[in-house]
Each structure stands twice: as structure tokens, then as C-alpha cells.
Amino acid sequence: MKEGLIKDAYELVIKEIQTLITVSYIIAVGVGMLFNFQKYAEFEINIFDYGDIFDFLIAPFSDFYILLFTAISVVLVYVLIIFDSFWKRKWPRLYSIANFRLDKKSWYNVYRSTVFVFIFFLYLFNSADFYGRYTKEKIINQDNISVKMADNEVITGKLIGKTKEILFLLKSENVLAIPITSLVKEIKLK
Numbered sequence: 001m002k003e004g005l006i007k008d009a010y011e012l013v014i015k016e017i018q019t020l021i022t023v024s025y026i027i028a029v030g031v032g033m034l035f036n037f038q039k040y041a042e043f044e045i046n047i048f049d050y051g052d053i054f055d056f057l058i059a060p061f062s063d064f065y066i067l068l069f070t071a072i073s074v075v076l077v078y079v080l081i082i083f084d085s086f087w088k089r090k091w092p093r094l095y096s097i098a099n100f101r102l103d104k105k106s107w108y109n110v111y112r113s114t115v116f117v118f119i120f121f122l123y124l125f126n127s128a129d130f131y132g133r134y135t136k137e138k139i140i141n142q143d144n145i146s147v148k149m150a151d152n153e154v155i156t157g158k159l160i161g162k163t164k165e166i167l168f169l170l171k172s173e174n175v176l177a178i179p180i181t182s183l184v185k186e187i188k189l190k
Contacts, residue, residue, distance in 0.1 A: 031070045031124060032059030036161075038132030043160055043168070043175050050177065051163045065134075069127045077120045084112070139170060147178060 033056050040047040047055075060066050088095045088103070096103050102111065144156045147167065157169035157176065167178040 027074075028060035028067070028070055029057060031073070031128075032056065032062070032066050034124065034128045035059070035063070035066045035069065035131050038128040039135045040161065040168070042132045042136040043170065045160070045168060045175060045177075047163070050166045052165075055163045065131060069124075069131060073120060073123050073127065076123060077116055080119065081116055084116075145169075149178075 036047055036051075036056070036059050060070065099108075102108050105111075139158050139160055142158055145159050147155045147157075147169065149155065155169065155171065155176065155178070157171035160168035160170055160175065162168060162180070165179060165181050167180055169176045169178060
């Protein structure tokens with residue numbers, strides 16, 4: 001009897017961990033897409049026009065800062081929720097006054113959850129915007145790279161990034177999209 005109970009509990013924990021990992025990965029991919037979009041948008045590139053699904057599946061793991069901002073965002077909202085619950089439990093009168101006595105309403109828990117989700121997304125969007133500006137500054141200050149084309153022409157510029165099929169270079173004020181796998185020489189974006 002006890003062996004079956006332990007086995008059932010073990011299977012339940014494993015299923016919950018699998019669900020948690022899957023949801024975490026989906027959130028990380030979404031955050032990675034948002035951060036990559038902001039990075040390329042600083043150079044007036046719509047990365048969704050050039051990337052494929054595999055570029056975005058690895059996006060959260062392609063840059064340490066994306067993982068850092070994702071982790072900070074999740075931890076920040078979690079800490080806010082814990083602090084809010086602690087405040088409500090420890091000082092309910094002060095909590096009620098600070099919330100204009102809305103905590104007495106039947107719809108308050110839905111409102112509270114909505115506010116925390118809103119804070120999470122607001123922080124993520126602001127972080128992605130900051131990340132885009134920060135990476136643009138890093139790209140502008142980096143050394144030039146040289147790309148040798150099939151016809152032996154050499155193009156120099158600052159590497160913005162790359163997808164599976166396109167290499168993005170900043171050359172003076174121009175943004176070049178250089179196809180990696182085709183005979184097209186270059187595409188001038190800006």
C-alpha cells in the first residue's frame with residue numbers, strides 16, 4: 001500500500017516538474033523573441049522578416065543578458081507577490097488603507113493578479129527596450145569585422161547579429177543584410 005502511494009506521489013512530482021520546465025521554456029522563448037526584436041529594431045530591422053522558428057527557439061540562450069533579465073523579471077514579480085501576501089497577513093488594516101479598501105471587494109483577487117501580470121509585462125518591455133539601446137551602444141563601439149564574399153570582395157562593418165541565413169552588418173550609417181547561403185551579394189536595408 002505504501003509503495004503505491006510513494007510511486008503515485010513520485011509520478012505526480014515528475015509530471016509537475018515537466019510542466020514547469022515546459023512553461024518556463026515557452027516563457028523564455030517569448031522573452032528571447034521580445035529582446036531580439038528590440039535589439040534589431042534599434043537598427044530598423046524587423047527580425048521576424050529574416051529569422052525562422054529555430055532562430056527564436058534558441059534566442060533565450062544566445063545571450064546571457066536575456067537569461068539574466070528573464071530571471072530577474074520572474075524573481076522580481078515573485079518577490080512582489082510574497083511581499084504583498086506578507087503585508088496583507090501581517091498588517092491587514094494598513095494593507096487595506098494602502099489599497100483604498102478595495103481588498104474588501106469580491107473582485108479584488110482578480111484585480112491583484114491582473115496587476116502583477118501587468119507589472120511583469122511592463123518590466124519586461126522596459127527591460128527589452130533598455131537591452132536594445134544597450135546592445136546598440138555595444139555594437140557601435142565594437143571593432144569592425146571583415147566578410148569576404150564569393151567574388152573576393154571584402155565588406156567591413158560592425159556585426160549587428162545573424163540568423164541562420166542572414167548576416168547583419170552596420171557599415172557607416174547603412175545596415176546591410178548579407179545572405180550567407182545564396183548567390184545574392186548583399187541587401188542594403190538602410
